[in-house]
Amino acid sequence: MSVIDSLVAGFKAFRVTNFEQRPALYEALVNNGQQPEVLMIACSDSRVDPALLLNSQPGELFVVRNVANLVPPYAPDDNYHGTSAALEFAVRDLKVAHIVVLGHSRCGGMDVLRKASWGEKPDREFIAPWVSIAERACDCIGHEAITGPEGSRLVEQAGLKVSLENLMTFPWVRERVEAGNLTLHGWWFNLEKGELWGIGDSGEEPFIQLV
Amino acid sequence: MSVIDSLVAGFKAFRVTNFEQRPALYEALVNNGQQPEVLMIACSDSRVDPALLLNSQPGELFVVRNVANLVPPYAPDDNYHGTSAALEFAVRDLKVAHIVVLGHSRCGGMDVLRKASWGEKPDREFIAPWVSIAERACDCIGHEAITGPEGSRLVEQAGLKVSLENLMTFPWVRERVEAGNLTLHGWWFNLEKGELWGIGDSGEEPFIQLV
Amino acid sequence: MSVIDSLVAGFKAFRVTNFEQRPALYEALVNNGQQPEVLMIACSDSRVDPALLLNSQPGELFVVRNVANLVPPYAPDDNYHGTSAALEFAVRDLKVAHIVVLGHSRCGGMDVLRKASWGEKPDREFIAPWVSIAERACDCIGHEAITGPEGSRLVEQAGLKVSLENLMTFPWVRERVEAGNLTLHGWWFNLEKGELWGIGDSGEEPFIQLV
C-alpha cells in the first residue's frame, strides 16, 4: 500500500468516526464556525504535530506551521507574508486569547541558523534567509557556547524569544497583550526526553519544566 | 481549567504514551532523524488538522500550515519566504516523494479572496495581499458563478490548482516531478459532508471523490 | 519497561486525558451513573476487544467477556453463574435495549469444541465443560464439513446462534424481546480480513456482511 493510499484510508477512518459515528462535533464546527482560543505557531517537523503532542481535538487550535516556528517582524507591505496573515486572522478575526510558539529540540531549521553563525551556509535559496529572522538570537550566545554540547538548545530557545519579541511588534498584538486580552507563551519540546519546557512568565527568567 | 492547562495536560498524556508506555517510535525518530515521505500544505483552520484528518502518526507528515493552504510562486530574494523555505527543506533535504495541497470548504481565507473579486476588501493588513496569491483563480470564474451557491467551492478548488501550478515554478520541484521522483496532489475536504475530493491525475479533469 | 509498568503508564495517559484535560465525560458517568444501551458478550481473546473494535467510549458498552462469547442456558440455582448475573444486571437493572453476542474467527475456545466433536479432548479441567454449552452447534454440522476448510467458521457461527437461543431461555429476556424493548444481535468478526458479519434479522438466514 502506498503512503498516499494509507492517508486516504486514514481519512476514511476520520470520516466514519466524525461524520457517521459521532457527528456532533463537526456539525457544531460547521454551524457555529471555528472558535479556537489558541493560535499555535509550530515547526513543520514531522515529529512535532501540535494536535498529537497536545492531544487536542478539531476546533481547538488554529495552527501555523513553518520551518523553525518563526514569527517575522511586523512589516506591512504588498509582499506575501504567510505567517503574518495567519497571525492577523487569528488575532483580529478569531480573537484568540493565547498564542503559543512551540519550538523543539533537534530542529533542522535552527541548526541551519546555528551553523550560519560561524559561516557555514547551506546551498539553499530560501532556508537561510528565512531562519535569519532569529539571527539576533545567535548573536547573544557566545561562540564557545553555540558550538558546545548545549549549543542547539540555546539557539532553539533564544529563537523562541525572538519570535515572542517579534509578535509584540504587531500593533494589534501588543495592544491586546497590554490590555490583558491576549497572552503569549513560549514552549520548547525536548524530543529525546519527552519534556515540555516553557518561558517563565516574566519572559526574563530561564525556561522552566512544565511536564 | 484554562485552555492552556488543558493543553499541558494533553502533553502529559502524549508524554506517558510515547516516552513511557511505547517509547520505540520516538526513539527511532530521534536516532534516525525524521524521514517523512509526504509534505502536506494545509490551512491553519482549526477544523483541518492533517494528523487528525488522515489519522497519521508522528514522523509521517512534514506540514506547512498557512491561511488557505497557498503556495506562492518561486521568487528567490532576501525576503522572508516561510512556505518556500519549508518546501525547499522538504524537497531538497528530506527528499519527500509526495506533496499534497489540502484545501477545504468553509475556508475563511478563500472567502476573503472571493469577496475581493467584487471589490469587497477587508480592513486588514496582511490577509488580502496573502490570499491574492490565488487571484487568478477567481479571474477564470465568471462573476455569476463566483457569487452563486457554488462560488466558495469553485474558488477553493481553483485556488488549489494555483498552488499546484506555483509548485511547478520551483525548479527543483519541476525537475523531480518530471523525473518521476515527486508527485503532486490536490485534495479538498468537504467539512459539511466529511468527503475528500482530489484533482484528477491529468490535472485537467474535474475533482473526483476519493472518500 | 515491564508490561505492568507499561499498563500503569497507560493509566496515567487515561487519567490526564479523562480527569484533567476532558473531565466532563467521567463527571457525568459518576454523577448520573452508567446508562449503557448495549450489553456486549464477547470473547476473552486479546484480539477482540469490543471498545477497540467498535471505537466506543467509556459508558457505551456493558461488557461480558468469557471464552468463546458463550451464554449458558437459564438455570437459576445457588451456583455461581457469572455470565447470567451480568446478563441479569444489564437487562433488569440497566435496561439495555440491545444485546450483541460478538464472535470471531480463529477462536481458540471454539476450536476446543470443534475438536471435541471427533473425540479429541484437551487435558484441561474447565474449558471442555464450558465450551460444551455450544455442543449442539456441532451436532448440526456434518463430520465432513466440520473437519473441512470452513469448519472453524461453521462452528463459530453456529455457536453464536446457540448463545442467542440460550438468551431467549431467560424469561425476562424473552419477555422484553417479545415486547419489542430488547433486540438481540449476533456478530462475527473475521480477524484475517477485518470484516464484520451479522445474523440476518430473521435469525434463519445466513450471515450477511455488515462491514
Added chain:
Amino acid sequence: MSVIDSLVAGFKAFRVTNFEQRPALYEALVNNGQQPEVLMIACSDSRVDPALLLNSQPGELFVVRNVANLVPPYAPDDNYHGTSAALEFAVRDLKVAHIVVLGHSRCGGMDVLRKASWGEKPDREFIAPWVSIAERACDCIGHEAITGPEGSRLVEQAGLKVSLENLMTFPWVRERVEAGNLTLHGWWFNLEKGELWGIGDSGEEPFIQLV
C-alpha cells in the same frame, strides 16, 4: 443514527485503520496467534474498560469481564465455570506472566453484596449468588464501617483480596506463582478521582496509590 449503526460505523473506522492503513499488527496477530502477557479480570461496568483505561492495543490483554470482577474458588466439576475456563486458558495455554484483578469504585455488583450484609437482598436470581463469592470480604468489616462513608470502598477492596485468594486455590496458578512464573496483582480504580490503587506486594499491606 441508532446505537447499533453507531457501533457498526465504529467498526468501519477500526477496519480501515487496522486492515487498510496499518495492517501489520493484525497480520502478526493472525499469523503468530495471540500472545498476551497479561490476564485482566475486570468488571462488566461500562465505565471500566481495560483497553481504554490502560491505553492498551489489540493483543496485549486477555480479558475476562464479569460483575464485580470476581474469581470463584477452584471447583472442577461438570458445571459451566466461565471465569475458571478463561483463567485456565490464559494460564495453561497462553502462559500469561501476570494476572491483574481490576476493581473500581461505584461498583453496582459490590453494592449488592454490601447491602446483603445487613439483609437487604435484591429481587434477582443470579446477582446475589454470584457476588456472594466475596461474602467473606464483608464478614471481616464491622457493621459500622460497612455502612459508613467508606463502606463501599472497603467492600470493593476486600472483594479484590478474595479474588486474589481464590486465584491461589487453582493448583496450576499456585504452582506458577510459587515458581516465580506468574505474578498476581490487585488494582482498584477510583472513578471519581481518576486514581489507580494497588495492593502492596506482600498482600498484607494496605492499598497504595499507583497513579
